[in-house]
Amino acid sequence: MRLAGSARVRAMWLAASVAVTLAPHVNTLPTWLSGFAALMLLWLCWIVLHGLRLPPRWLMLVVVGGAVAGVLLTFHSPLGKDPGVALLTAFLALKLLETRAPRDGYVVVLLCYFMQLAQFFANQSIATAGLTLLGTVVTMATLITLNSERLGTTERLRLSGLMLAQAVPFMLVLFVLFPRVDKPLWGLPSDAFGGSTGLSDSMTPGSISDLTLSGAIAFRVRFDGFTPAAAQRYWRGPVMNDFDGRTWRVASARMLAKVPYQVSGPRTSYELTLEPHNRPWLFALEMPGGTPDNATLMSDYQLVSRTPVRNRLRYMLSAHTAVRPGRSEDAAILEAALQLPPDFNPRTRELAQSLRSENADGAALIAAALRHFSLSKFTYTLSPPLLGRDSVDEFLFDTRRGFCEHFASSFVFLMRAAGMPARVVTGYQGGEINPVDDYLEVRQSDAHAWAEVWVANQGWLRADPTATVAPSRVQGGLAMAVPEGEPLPLALRPAFSWVREIRYRLDAVNNGWNQWILGYNPQRQKELLERLGMQSPDWHTMTIAMSVLCGLIMLALAGWALAQRGRLDPLQRAWERLSQKLAPAGLARKAWEGPLDYAERVGLARPELAAAVREIARDYCGLRYGAGQPAAPDKAARQLVSRINRLHP
């Protein structure tokens, strides 16, 4: 079958919707498949442009077989999200080459809609939503094309946009009122959460500094009480207790039934929105005054969720910045916090002994050790030299260049060697207030490691050697502390303040999107509806409200459509405009007056306008009553409007 005339137009529209639909998938699809789809599109364009036949069935069968085999070879299984999307992509691209009957066109359109939804499996950002919307507009225009050959390209797109705009009120009502469920309606396969970044359960030199190169948001915080100073904002994450000479690991810890310490002193509360990181731990400002739902406090005072954080998670917590926990700590825990691998780092052990002998008091010992750090001319850098077997020795006495994990690691080693129970705490430190929406943004670049030392009668004391060496790190963030010239995420560099400004705004928008669109869960829904005056909304009232509102919108739209009937014609509006313009001069057109008569009357009253008005009236008559309908009535109307606008009565 050769493609000719309207079939060509339809084919091009279908190709356009497929292209717009598949473009955002390129990120997630295997490269060969993107290339394959592009090739199929080009093939179709070639066929259309040269008026050739569609490929024969046997050839299509061969290509389909090849594509399916390719997907199976890539994914080793036809099941799951990614292989499914890949298969559909291949089918969609191939279906284009056999759109013979109108039915085939509808199948392509339907598949396009589905693939647009499938985009949200991979990503739910504003950009994705925008791209999806674009795809939907084009696909809708294609559907219009399949059903009518009358309209031009822009009119099809405009009509499609108009139809979608009319759907917006329904979308809003359904979004706000459709009863929300806590869990997704269907489970996502396990490969849905690959590639999340965040702190891990072990720490080797370099693991945190790699993380800090990412400008991605770790979590956002909105404080209800006071906002603690930057140097006080230690967000506690995994606590590392086991050291093998090179790597720190999380030790197993007990769950605590309730908060084991007395809360007192300054208290603030906040709401934290955690980005998914596929690990169970939650972050809390030291020290948390309670636990969120579905989470427990561990014996090392770390908050752990029952399940890995795979969706954006929001929780409320209180924080007590002055609390020192663990005044009566378990002996076993203290014992574990003294363990050191034997035969490592002899020079550090020596230093520890001398510090120990000089300072009997625990607090004094910590102070002395910190003083040692500040006096020893350490350099805080993101690119420290590689360390050998006795990494702590080499760092403390030779290279003296390192990042927070080096400082924390060596400090804890030093403390343990001096007989003080100590451990490494990882987490985030600081964060930046976004001036646009006043949310505190904590990024991966704020990842940090510090030390915690137990002193009798005082409990666990936080000691941050990094703060001693590079105080600007804890007060002003990474960018202030790292020497010039070192690689930093673009937006963190001081010279790019405008980038930062833009990023603040983008982040605020993103945060709003996350908080209100993606994070619109049953709890949010309840809050919002109660704020709107609904008493204890349940799914019953919501469904009724939804039906009533949808009905009202339908009525409003119908009324609007009726009112607009006959008035929508742009040409008529243009003609009305002329009358409105001349009305102040007492020359408004009478409702029954014909265009030429009107122009004549205006010409008699205002001879200086006569020629122009007569010409406008003549053209209007041609457009409205003339035999040859213009190719683009909108364009002609616009030209008429601009001529009317130029008229100065």
Add this chain to the structure above:
Amino acid sequence: MTLPTISRTIEQASRIILGKQAQIRLCLACLLAQGHLLIEDLPGVGKTTLAHVLAKLLGLQFQRIQFTSDMLPADIIGVSVFDRDSGSFRFHPGPVFAQLILADEVNRATPKAQSALLEAMEEQQVTAEGATHALPDPFFVIATQNPSYQIGTFPLPESQLDRFLMRIELGYPDRAAERALLQGESRRDMIAILEPTLTAGDLRELQRAAGAIHAADALFDYIQALVEHTRTSGLFASGLSPRAALALLAAARAWALIAGRDAVLPEDVQAVLPSVAGHRLKPAGESGGATRLMRSLIEAVALP
């Protein structure tokens, strides 16, 4: 061919019928729309002269039938007479067998005679003694009628008025026109030397052209709105019929052709509306003259 010949025809006619250009145009529009014309006015204002002039200018074969109260249908249609030579009846065509008929004072005849003419107008043929005789083509009737308040008239019923596409009134000439008439030469002599501006073939061509004038959707909307208004406003005893709507469209098309346009405008409709609808509509209550009534109809319907 169209525009120059039409304007020349109008110009020639107005040289004789002074100060009545609008009526001449309407007359011509009625002819081009293939309808029949009813002129209602007092005797002596130029009805017959107008018909004469048109017949002459258009190169049509002309017959005048003077209607009287004792007239019989056979006087119009013709009679079959027994021919002794052939031994059979032979039909003698009456005065109706002409391209342009002037039916003078049609409301002075009895309804029986009237209906003979009106049937011929409608059917384009006459039937006498079982035989059907086709009328010439083009076939155009200009009937004149005295105002019905005059003594000795049988007013045409509505159903028969409907057969006329238009009804116009000539009215008295204005002062200048009357002076020129008084000073000028005899109209009869002028008609005698009048040269036809059109042939019957040209006329058919023009009629076809008028039928092909474009009417846009917006114009149909307007015509329907007008017709709708006559039916629903309560201003009239009964509204316009679909035939009247067709007549309005045909007349407006012809008017647009005369104005030199290739599409009908609302102005064209408005120009012919009083003549096309005036004799088909009766005011529901007491109201001003037909002219005022038509004006109010036009002004009551907004252009869609």
